[in-house]
Amino acid sequence: MKKNAHEVEILRQTALLYIKEIIDVLRECFLIIDSNLKVIAANDLFYQTFNVRKEETEGQLIFDLGNRQWDIPELRILLTDIIPKQGVIRDYLVDHAFETIGEKIMLVNAKQIEASEMIIVAIEDVTQKRQTSLYARSLIEASLDPLVTISAEGKITDVNEGSIKATGVSRQLLIGTDFSDYFTEPEKAREGYKLVFARGLVTDYPLTIRHKNGELTHVLYNASVYKDAKGTVLGIFAAARDVTAKRSLEEKLAKFAVTQDIKVTERTVQLREKVKELEESNARDSAVLESIGDALVVVDQKGKVKFVNNAFEELFGWKQEEVLGKLMVEVIPREDEEGSTVPFDERILSQVLAGKRNATATSTAVLPDYYCIRKNKTRFLATGVVSPIILDSTIIGAVEVLRDITKEREIDKAKSEFVSLASHQLRTPTTSINWFSEMLINEEVGTLNQKQKEYCQEIHQGNQRMIELMNALLTVSKIELGTFVIDPAEVNIPGIIDEVLEELQPNITDKLLSINKEYSDDVLQITSDATLTRIIFQNLLSNAVEYTPKKGIITITITKSGSGVQIEVKDTGCGVPVHDQKKLFTKFFRASNAQKLRPDGTGLGLYITKSIIIAMGGTINLESEEHKGSTFSVTIGNQDASKKELKAN
Amino acid sequence: MKKTHYKQKVLVVEDDSSVLRALVDKLTREEFTVFQAKNGEEGLATALRDCPDIILLDILMPVMDGPTMMTKLRKKSSWGKKVPIILLTNLSTAEISVVKAVIEAEPAYYLVKSNWSMTDVVKKVREVLENRSGLKLAKEIQNTVRKDLIQKKDCKLER
Numbered sequence: 001m002k003k004n005a006h007e008v009e010i011l012r013q014t015a016l017l018y019i020k021e022i023i024d025v026l027r028e029c030f031l032i033i034d035s036n037l038k039v040i041a042a043n044d045l046f047y048q049t050f051n052v053r054k055e056e057t058e059g060q061l062i063f064d065l066g067n068r069q070w071d072i073p074e075l076r077i078l079l080t081d082i083i084p085k086q087g088v089i090r091d092y093l094v095d096h097a098f099e100t101i102g103e104k105i106m107l108v109n110a111k112q113i114e115a116s117e118m119i120i121v122a123i124e125d126v127t128q129k130r131q132t133s134l135y136a137r138s139l140i141e142a143s144l145d146p147l148v149t150i151s152a153e154g155k156i157t158d159v160n161e162g163s164i165k166a167t168g169v170s171r172q173l174l175i176g177t178d179f180s181d182y183f184t185e186p187e188k189a190r191e192g193y194k195l196v197f198a199r200g201l202v203t204d205y206p207l208t209i210r211h212k213n214g215e216l217t218h219v220l221y222n223a224s225v226y227k228d229a230k231g232t233v234l235g236i237f238a239a240a241r242d243v244t245a246k247r248s249l250e251e252k253l254a255k256f257a258v259t260q261d262i263k264v265t266e267r268t269v270q271l272r273e274k275v276k277e278l279e280e281s282n283a284r285d286s287a288v289l290e291s292i293g294d295a296l297v298v299v300d301q302k303g304k305v306k307f308v309n310n311a312f313e314e315l316f317g318w319k320q321e322e323v324l325g326k327l328m329v330e331v332i333p334r335e336d337e338e339g340s341t342v343p344f345d346e347r348i349l350s351q352v353l354a355g356k357r358n359a360t361a362t363s364t365a366v367l368p369d370y371y372c373i374r375k376n377k378t379r380f381l382a383t384g385v386v387s388p389i390i391l392d393s394t395i396i397g398a399v400e401v402l403r404d405i406t407k408e409r410e411i412d413k414a415k416s417e418f419v420s421l422a423s424h425q426l427r428t429p430t431t432s433i434n435w436f437s438e439m440l441i442n443e444e445v446g447t448l449n450q451k452q453k454e455y456c457q458e459i460h461q462g463n464q465r466m467i468e469l470m471n472a473l474l475t476v477s478k479i480e481l482g483t484f485v486i487d488p489a490e491v492n493i494p495g496i497i498d499e500v501l502e503e504l505q506p507n508i509t510d511k512l513l514s515i516n517k518e519y520s521d522d523v524l525q526i527t528s529d530a531t532l533t534r535i536i537f538q539n540l541l542s543n544a545v546e547y548t549p550k551k552g553i554i555t556i557t558i559t560k561s562g563s564g565v566q567i568e569v570k571d572t573g574c575g576v577p578v579h580d581q582k583k584l585f586t587k588f589f590r591a592s593n594a595q596k597l598r599p600d601g602t603g604l605g606l607y608i609t610k611s612i613i614i615a616m617g618g619t620i621n622l623e624s625e626e627h628k629g630s631t632f633s634v635t636i637g638n639q640d641a642s643k644k645e646l647k648a649n
Numbered sequence: 650m651k652k653t654h655y656k657q658k659v660l661v662v663e664d665d666s667s668v669l670r671a672l673v674d675k676l677t678r679e680e681f682t683v684f685q686a687k688n689g690e691e692g693l694a695t696a697l698r699d700c701p702d703i704i705l706l707d708i709l710m711p712v713m714d715g716p717t718m719m720t721k722l723r724k725k726s727s728w729g730k731k732v733p734i735i736l737l738t739n740l741s742t743a744e745i746s747v748v749k750a751v752i753e754a755e756p757a758y759y760l761v762k763s764n765w766s767m768t769d770v771v772k773k774v775r776e777v778l779e780n781r782s783g784l785k786l787a788k789e790i791q792n793t794v795r796k797d798l799i800q801k802k803d804c805k806l807e808r
Contacts, residue, residue, distance in 0.1 A: 428739065431671075431739070432667035434766070436667075438766055
């Protein structure tokens with residue numbers, strides 16, 4: 001072995017010499033160290049580069065070089081840990097600040113030579129290169145846009161922070177992977193870099209980067225190939241411009257435009273519908289206006305005719321086109337019975353337009369009956385209403401509806417004549433029956449025997465009932481025809497009641513009835529219609545007297561009720577059966593027990609009574625128990641309704 | 650019943666013969682000298698000729714109605730101006746306004762035929778005759794009559 005060891009030593013020395021020769025000509029710093037990490041040799045470039053002398057180096061521990069400036073932790077790890085294990089170090093970057101020569105970035109490659117246990121350490125000073133590269137890198141990193149270098153095979157060789165952000169993938173994982181993997185359209189990406197290789201340059205190539213969370217970044221790539229000194233293409237440098245914001249803005253704009261478009265469309269549809277609605281409503285209104293049998297004219301705020309309907313044209317003989325824009329008061333003059341023209345400002349239309357009449361949308365002014373003059377100068381009696389047209393509380397016009405009431409007046413007259421005829425013609429025969437039977441009963445033309453007298457009395461009484469019935473019927477007809485006129489005046493209720501009681505006195509005396517009067521002092525006078533009030537108490541009191549048995553009690557109570565009075569007529573009579581009470585006030589209805597007691601009653605008394613009370617704005621109520629008695633409560637004189645007429649004339 | 654003193658003259662103007670007869674018979678029995686006429690024209694002639702103390706005058710009659718006769722009578726003679734007239738009415742629609750107008754302006758009265766008993770009619774005639782000299786009294790009676798209008802079972806009519 002010793003001889004062998006010697007031979008080995010000789011070989012080693014020889015090899016070393018060769019190596020030394022070799023390393024001296026290489027343009028890289030070389031160190032040869034032994035297994036104890038002591039420097040055996042270094043090339044000249046090493047000494048130059050790191051500014052150390054040969055004498056200070058050879059035989060020294062590598063870490064002690066340059067006054068221990070070479071005690072670099074990374075280098076220690078490389079040489080004491082990695083080399084013994086792996087025997088080789090490839091392209092390890094060591095960045096170290098030397099006291100004498102400043103910062104150096106060194107690319108370290110090392111290899112242990114087997115058998116000789118020597119380690120050859122190649123150190124390339126890449127400081128300059130690296131700084132340029134770092135500068136470039138910092139530029140690259142400083143760029144927010146995703147930048148990437150791609151190898152000729154399409155693998156990512158480097159990326160910047162922008163790319164990491166855009167993909168969500170770390171640098172380590174990105175490098176070495178397929179460039180095309182990170183796009184929504186890998187094929188397009190591949191085509192893209194092929195294009196770069198083919199043309200050397202591509203600008204504004206649109207691609208979409210897909211983040212691993214799915215988020216998309218729309219980019220435009222500018223890419224160019226990069227070459228080595230000999231012009232061999234090494235790869236592609238690609239810079240993407242993030243146009244997502246722009247795209248999203250554009251999309252938003254597009255969307256906005258679409259939305260606007262939709263909105264506009266919707267609005268248009270709405271407007272169209274509205275227009276349709278209006279047209280329909282217009283058509284409906286026109287149809288309504290046209291179909292109205294009454295003449296209708298619409299005027300603007302100046303009283304100028306804006307519209308007339310068919311009935312207007314027919315009634316007045318004016319065509320719409322003849323009167324449009326003309327003053328209504330001039331188109332249709334109006335005069336009173338005597339033929340004197342009603343002045344313009346007294347025309348209700350003028351007053352309504354001037355807001356002098358209570359001008360609310362719902363209010364209509366009822367026109368007094370005047371004669372309207374037609375186009376052909378003939379006239380007719382008209383009635384009508386005027387309503388203001390109010391928009392935003394401003395009177396913008398008015399609608400006047402007019403009706404020829406000539407016929408109505410004729411009917412009215414005929415009706416009145418019938419009532420007159422009925423009352424006159426029917427009453428005349430009853431008058432003679434009344435008087436002749438009376439004279440017979442009074443034996444003015446000779447004595448009658450008992451039977452004859454009784455018969456005559458029957459005739460007389462029958463006739464009396466007929467007169468009463470006729471009076472009642474006439475009253476009913478007046479109520480129903482609305483020819484009653486309520487004429488309010490101060491009336492003395494106790495006075496009226498006393499007068500009625502006086503008329504009933506014979507019957508009251510006969511039946512030994514007691515009349516109790518319980519009057520409040522402050523209600524002697526009320527405003528009511530005397531004649532009608534009389535009719536009310538005639539009916540209520542005669543009923544009380546009629547249907548109360550002998551020795552019964554009738555109590556009349558008057559109390560104040562608002563501005564009017566409440567009058568109660570209470571009797572101890574037969575009462576009204578419960579099932580009859582509801583219908584008691586209806587025409588011709590008679591309670592079952594009353595029918596038995598007095599078969600000849602008309603069934604009109606309470607109907608008339610209630611009708612009158614209602615017309616006067618009062619109330620009537622009944623409380624009754626059969627066989628015990630009835631109480632009728634009436635309130636009257638309580639309303640301004642007193643001036644009301646059942647028929648407006 | 651038979652007295653020889655001056656019989657007061659009553660003119661009854663009424664177109665309904667039955668009613669006319671009732672009134673004439675009754676008033677005759679009541680010792681009045683009774684003249685009768687079937688319409689206003691006859692009535693006016695009779696009145697001007699016989700100068701009755703009182704006239705019972707129907708309102709609605711053919712040829713000439715009561716109010717027309719009354720107006721003419723009032724115009725034609727000084728006697729006619731003063732003679733008391735009781736208008737006989739049934740208070741029909743057409744009559745009510747006439748009656749109202751007449752009693753406002755003239756020394757006249759009225760009674761509602763169908764509502765009045767014959768006894769009451771005679772009573773009213775006597776009353777008017779007894780008071781005919783005094784206008785003041787006449788006014789009072791007029792008021793009474795008006796009250797009667799309200800009291801009797803009838804109601805006011807329109808117009």
